Amino acid sequence: xxxxxxxxxxxxxxxxxxxxxxxxxxxxxxxxxxxxxxxxxxxxxxxxxxxxxx
Amino acid sequence: xxxxxxxxxxxxxxxxxxxxxxxxxxxxxxxxxxxxxxxxxxxxxxxxxxxxxxxxxxxxxxxxxxxxxxxxxxxxxxxxxxxxxxxxxxxxxxxxxxxxxxxxxxxxxxxxxxxxxxxxxxxxxxxxxxxxxxxxxxxxxxxxxxxxx
Numbered sequence: 001x002x003x004x005x006x007x008x009x010x011x012x013x014x015x016x017x018x019x020x021x022x023x024x025x026x027x028x029x030x031x032x033x034x035x036x037x038x039x040x041x042x043x044x045x046x047x048x049x050x051x052x053x054x
Numbered sequence: 055x056x057x058x059x060x061x062x063x064x065x066x067x068x069x070x071x072x073x074x075x076x077x078x079x080x081x082x083x084x085x086x087x088x089x090x091x092x093x094x095x096x097x098x099x100x101x102x103x104x105x106x107x108x109x110x111x112x113x114x115x116x117x118x119x120x121x122x123x124x125x126x127x128x129x130x131x132x133x134x135x136x137x138x139x140x141x142x143x144x145x146x147x148x149x150x151x152x153x154x155x156x157x158x159x160x161x162x163x164x165x166x167x168x169x170x171x172x173x174x175x176x177x178x179x180x181x182x183x184x185x186x187x188x189x190x191x192x193x194x195x196x197x198x199x200x201x202x203x
Contacts, residue, residue: 023187030107046104052168052175052188 001037022052060135072147083156087144091138099137100176108172123159127149165196
């Protein structure tokens with residue numbers, strides 16, 4: 001996941017900055033993960049800004 | 055147990071249905087959240103979810119709440135999409151043998167839904183749209199239920 005973040009930031013620095021923002025979480029194949037997650041068998045990665053419902 | 059819908063719902067009908075046919079339940083607590091107008095600063099709310107993930111995350115918290123509060127049943131209905139002022143956004147109902155568990159579980163689920171469930175809320179007003187983040191109070195409220203807190 002580190003590498004994916006770095007690649008995205010290289011392509012689009014504004015996006016890279018947004019993804020590094022406070023409260024941004026990541027999910028891999030719909031499971032919440034930490035930044036060092038392994039993506040070798042991954043089908044879907046989601047970056048999520050701070051959540052607010054109800 | 056968990057339902058997301060982009061259509062308006064009737065909280066009274068949901069509560070009626072939830073209470074029906076319960077021989078062993080002593081207490082049902084419910085909460086309905088409405089889209090507040092903020093003195094006409096907000097015209098509408100828009101809620102985004104992450105299909106599949108949002109439901110499974112709420113389900114996980116709901117299952118833990120069933121055990122923690124010894125609930126007999128739990129229902130969460132949450133709107134997604136565009137929601138007009140005065141419409142119901144969220145409905146939570148809990149069923150237990152006694153009232154304290156029903157009240158507390160309902161309170162806990164709402165605190166979770168407000169600041170930790172994967173929803174993203176945008177407010178549409180006369181001056182345009184803005185994303186809403188949980189308030190410090192919302193976060194403090196949710197932290198009350200953290201085990202060991």
